[in-house]
Amino acid sequence: MALILSAEEACGVDNQSESIFFSIPIELRLTVYAHLFNISGLHIRFVAGRDGARQFKLTPCAAPPITDEEDRDGTERDPRISIWDQTIYKRRLSSSWGSHWMCEDLAFYFQDCDKSMSEAESASSRNFSSTLRVCKKLYLELVNRVMTTTDFHVTDMQTLGALLAETELSPPPPFSFEGSICPRIVGLSIVLSQPLAFFQAIETISTSSHDHQENRPPPNPQYVGDIRVWSDLPSRLLAQPHGLRRLHIWLDHTGEENWSVVNERAILGPVEALTTRIPELQLVFLLPKAHPRIEDPQRHYLSGHRGGEGSSSRFQVRRLLRQRYRVEDDRVIYVRDFPHSYGKNYPSAIPPAERERVEAEGWRAGVDVTKQMTLEARKRWFGWTRQGRRR
Numbered sequence: 001m002a003l004i005l006s007a008e009e010a011c012g013v014d015n016q017s018e019s020i021f022f023s024i025p026i027e028l029r030l031t032v033y034a035h036l037f038n039i040s041g042l043h044i045r046f047v048a049g050r051d052g053a054r055q056f057k058l059t060p061c062a063a064p065p066i067t068d069e070e071d072r073d074g075t076e077r078d079p080r081i082s083i084w085d086q087t088i089y090k091r092r093l094s095s096s097w098g099s100h101w102m103c104e105d106l107a108f109y110f111q112d113c114d115k116s117m118s119e120a121e122s123a124s125s126r127n128f129s130s131t132l133r134v135c136k137k138l139y140l141e142l143v144n145r146v147m148t149t150t151d152f153h154v155t156d157m158q159t160l161g162a163l164l165a166e167t168e169l170s171p172p173p174p175f176s177f178e179g180s181i182c183p184r185i186v187g188l189s190i191v192l193s194q195p196l197a198f199f200q201a202i203e204t205i206s207t208s209s210h211d212h213q214e215n216r217p218p219p220n221p222q223y224v225g226d227i228r229v230w231s232d233l234p235s236r237l238l239a240q241p242h243g244l245r246r247l248h249i250w251l252d253h254t255g256e257e258n259w260s261v262v263n264e265r266a267i268l269g270p271v272e273a274l275t276t277r278i279p280e281l282q283l284v285f286l287l288p289k290a291h292p293r294i295e296d297p298q299r300h301y302l303s304g305h306r307g308g309e310g311s312s313s314r315f316q317v318r319r320l321l322r323q324r325y326r327v328e329d330d331r332v333i334y335v336r337d338f339p340h341s342y343g344k345n346y347p348s349a350i351p352p353a354e355r356e357r358v359e360a361e362g363w364r365a366g367v368d369v370t371k372q373m374t375l376e377a378r379k380r381w382f383g384w385t386r387q388g389r390r391r
């Protein structure tokens with residue numbers, strides 16, 4: 001008679017029959033795990049391992065949930081320690097982790113974090129890491145619990161490529177990150193702040209017809225590796241053996257041009273197609289607000305058009321205020337973007353959404369709103385005086 005070993009037996013997992021904790025029903029143990037390890041998000045970071053092995057580091061996610069609609073223009077990153085020393089502020093403004101800048105602080109600059117935030121967020125993940133080392137049985141139960149509830153955030157192309165790389169011929173050790181977590185990721189959040197040239201290169205590739213590909217200019221060698229990772233993303237996600245169920249993608253470019261110079265559909269179209277192959281997938285694109293001056297339904301996901309902003313049956317597109325304060329030549333600068341009627345100079349009595357709607361109408365009517373933001377223009381476009389009273 002053939003002896004069939006379970007996965008646990010095959011990995012040499014002791015049943016821990018003398019343990020009081022493991023004698024209680026699994027439902028109760030899961031409740032204990034849920035109480036102790038309420039980890040909603042973890043950041044994955046690739047670190048160079050010995051002999052070229054893939055190694056990853058996990059750090060806690062402290063970013064507010066994406067449903068939080070509070071405007072974040074960059075000023076929220078100012079620690080307000082000193083008006084003379086803006087070292088921390090400038091570093092945070094330059095973060096490539098986007099809305100997860102505070103998570104980068106936690107990962108690299110622990111001492112600069114807000115104390116309450118850092119202690120609360122790190123304690124849970126630190127205890128989690130320690131508990132994983134108790135025994136193999138606890139490891140398996142904890143990993144199973146975390147994989148269903150935790151979103152894993154990736155903020156750089158190198159990690160994304162390593163995370164989704166094809167498994168080598170020899171399978172990774174079963175009780176390693178690569179062996180037990182990589183193949184089981186259910187919730188993935190990709191946060192990428194990339195140079196504009198990267199997005200333009202992908203657009204060039206994806207919009208070139210097959211006949212003209214030979215005449216296409218070669219992409220900047222600097223981005224070849226990243227372009228390959230992005231192009232392979234849909235097929236790699238489809239190959240995830242345990243099935244992806246949540247995928248959030250936050251994108252922005254680091255240039256001063258409006259976000260809408262990027263062809264969103266060219267960049268995200270292949271990912272969008274995943275929803276037909278994985279019907280259960282919750283797909284959310286988090287993108288900067290489209291600029292009405294150059295918006296184009298052929299290039300952008302716009303409200304009222306196919307697969308546009310808001311909810312659709314297959315995926316969601318959410319628009320966010322773009323980071324306004326940035327660092328250039330070691331100076332904090334302000335980058336204008338839509339809505340231009342943003343900030344303290346506009347009547348607070350008018351809801352921001354209404355100001356934005358009226359401004360968008362101006363742009364679509366062919367008016368350069370940036371040149372008409374005089375008091376007269378505000379009267380004309382917003383119907384309000386400087387004191388915020390309607391005419």
Ligand SMILES: [Zn+2]
Nearest residue numbers: 061063100103
């Ligand atoms: Zn985070």
